[in-house]
Amino acid sequence: MAATRTLGFVLPTGLSLHPSFDRRGGGSRVSIIRCSTSPLTSSIAAASGIVEKPWSAYNARLVLEDGSIWPAKSFGAPGTKVAELVFNTSLTGYQEILTDPSYAGQFVLMTNPQIGNTGVNPDDEESEQCFLTGLVIRSLSISTSNWRCTKTLADYLTERNIMGIYDLDTRAITRRLREDGSLIGVLSTEQSKTDDELLQMSRSWDIVGIDLISGVSCKSPYEWVDKTNPEWDFNTNSRGESYKVIAYDFGIKQNILRRLSSYGCQITVVPSSFPASEALKMNPDGILFSNGPGDPSAVPYAVETVKELLGKAPVYGICMGHQLLGQALGGKTFKMKFGHHGGNHPVRNNRTGQVEISAQNHNYAVDPASLPEGVEVTHVNLNDGSCAGLSYPAMNVMSLQYHPEASPGPHDSDNAFREFIELMKRSK
């Protein structure tokens, strides 16, 4: 009889360890955490008319670098992919998450237990494609009902060749990520690959130190004109002011562009490699450094560009843009334990004392202790005290670690776009 491999993980309270079993016959036997749906969840599911598909086979595996193996059912593209696993606590907005380029190199696990009930529609795209590596969910809604829906989530992922899995214990995995920190994983629908092969694959890849922005940035400059649909807008400028803004695309979300445009900006989007000297020739009133995927310390060329532009025009950094600004000002970034991904992060604005509930998506942060004198920490994440915003008035710099454009998420921070307008107005 083959030996049982010990996986060396701590079983979270309340979960049971299934007996070891040999899933493909032959080879080594593997202990698997396999948590069945609780009776309570089943009764809720039955009462709400949601029907799990018990006849679907477990045809996929998520193998994490800590040695844990999670059998699952595939509802997207087939294949084998390696990425960093992060959890997102947003209740809605999965389509915006799927199309946020900042998720390149990552599997996104949604903690909301049911996903897919509103399908997808052409208006909720945050970029031209899905850049994340895969979607991990507890339960896939078998019915799709929304007046804007044009397609089911499963069809959308399959057409875009993005992997999606469901019917695994997303709560247990989330607790693991919270306790042990972020993990690299491999998602596979290929039965021919052994658990060991997938485990080795997860252990021989890392997201740290890789330039991911060059793979998601646009290839040449373009003008952006779309505004937020007036039916949906609640906070626009409409004062007839107009500002010329250059937006560096490190993986930009389109709602940042729509919000800037609604506030009266004429925007030219430029690639991540666009020379600072060319940008200055365009004589902008302000420069935006966008969000973007991966390790901010792995893109020194982008930090150099930001440095060259500092003091030449007012600048506004969002997420990756904030991290690049932090480095350009002399600070350092570090990798957080499991990051912030969701639409429920409380942030305090130190200047006003007001608290905003914000949309966030980042695994790295600027270390405030590394910043030189004169750089002010303007916003603090109240969950863990991390730096959520910076200002350097001497050079007309402002930045946020989170997402004032939301999409998805609450709109509390939208005024940050107005602050950028004010900054450009003051220095015109």
Ligand SMILES: NC(=O)CC[C@H](N)C(=O)O
């Ligand atoms: N949304 C973003 O810009 C993400 C920033 C960076 N890639 C991080 O994970 O911290």
